[in-house]
Amino acid sequence: MADERKIRVLIAKPGLDGHDRGAKVVARSLRDAGMEVIYTGLHQTPEMIVSTAIQEDVDAVGMSIMSGAHNVLMPAVVDGLKKKGADDIVVFGGGIIPDDDMESLEQKGIKGLFTPGTSTETIISWVRENVKPR
């Protein structure tokens, strides 16, 4: 029997902002925790992220946004996945996200949101609990 497939995660940087320190640290931590991680690089549109997620057959998409455009860009990825029939891909995110925006983002299908100061251990545990190989 083959081993259980590893969790595959796409770490994505939507929008125009160039702050990739957090995204890269999280990507490396998930990889060091034994997951398969694909990183989109910067300046992705929601359409690009949806298409990479499907092409790479990932189990989850984690988005990082520092520019304040999270209310528009994060739900656009959730909607895009739904339209392509890939709404079983778990979507989570992080960045500079005010408390007031958290609830509406969660309602729109962003399942986990991580703000500054979160340890990578917390994110790794959350992914293990909430994402299963599809």
Place this chain on the structure above:
Amino acid sequence: MPPESKPERLPRFSTISDKEIPRLTTPEDLGDFDYAAKLGAPGEYPFTRGVQETMYRGRLWTMRQFAGFGTPEDTNQRYRYLLDQGQTGLSVAFHYPTLMGYDSDHPRSLGEVGKCGVAVDSLRDMEVLFDSIPLDQVTTSMTINGPAGILLAMYIVVAEKQGVSADKIGGTIQNDILKEYIAQKSWIFPPRPSMRIITDILAYCTGNVPRWNTISISGYHIREAGSTAAQELAFTIADGIGYVQAGVEAGLDVDAFAPRLSFFFNAHSDFFEEIAKYRAARRMWARIMKERFKAKSDKSLKLRFHTQTAGCSLTAQQPTNNVVRTALQALSAVLGGTQSLHTNSLDETLALPTEEAVTVALRTQQIIADETGVANNIDPLAGSYFVEWLTDQLEAEALAYIKKIDDLGGIVRAIELGFPQKEIGDAAYRYQCQLEKEEKIIVGVNRYQMKEEIPIPILKIDEEVERLQVKNLQEVRKKRDETRAQAELKKIEEAAHEGGNLMACFVDAVREYCTLGEIIGVLRGVFGEHKDPGML
């Protein structure tokens, strides 16, 4: 090793950059310390003690808060408020579409308009931004890189309309594209055409805008991306070498343009490491300009710099503690001899600052200037065994990196190979691992946490801003002389192909209300776009 009867509280003491620190430094650590060669008097080569003879006894550093949000109308109000509060210079934060060369009505701007800075699409917006602010009396710094020449062109025309000629305006454009590839990642074109635009700006400003700082060679973003202090120093100076080399290769006289290069460093939390970094930077630059580039004018040898306290050191947890962090960081910048300073506001891990928060940040500088007495004496830490030792250490580490970059074929090649990017990414990951093992401490995050956080008010950008900005932009396009605007865009395309000075074309084009997105669009067509290789 400490004696067994006097145990120490840690197995190893190190800076935030993980540089090991000895228990005590003594004269022996300094070897043959030659005062004149290593330090010199303030205002004299190698400028370790400061670039001016009188430093803060002559004039305090410029208090320059980086600000921009919403529409140009919103930000103009904030500028006028800050000037009323005793701020002495302006610093413009543009929103992401401007930084990346898109107009506010471009599909890629959706959700970003006015969020991370002020929206500027055309000359109309710059006219509003500086309304009732006399441009012959303030200096303005603009954090703009790929489109830097276009924003400077707009500033020149706004000043002209106020009756202030280009030779009378003063300020800075960041225009440091090399550190965009390394760290800040707001690039548009590939490295080589970007360097060509920069040499066009150097040539134009040397003749026409002589008081303008044409490049602010920036370590700030390198540090924010996770570098160590020595890496920040090394990659910044290496970028500086790259620009001077490009200017010389374009046929410019080094002493004609080098005096208008300025620098921008981070003030992070490790107090003495930061002070040593600024002192080492001045000494390194002076020697490099003199020995490597044979500069003759003292002005070419002087490293003048702006400082911003470290955004990445601020915490969302117990945010009032950020006031204290910022104050200590700002103190290191002043003791390190900065020429201008931005102090972060306590709420900046959560949003752009409120008026109340930015007032505390500005007051922090005023307290350092007027109450602490640290500005009474020049370079007061000189001669400290520890500070001089650490200054030497940072210089040596940075010079080793510069040697490595030279061996790779210079900074542009090193960037193409991903060398500085990889070094910074590794340092950022190492620091995160040290935090999680509690080898490094952040108060309120991995020690002294509180269960209940006290919420603070934050600034919100109304979604209405986007609609309003797009409406104003469309009116500009409707009202302008379309034939003349199109003719200017055509001239830019020709200059881009044939090698005419682009900066001169930008001035003519913005005067006809060609938008930033239109001008960049033409250049994208000629030069192509840089794409993130997405390396981990």
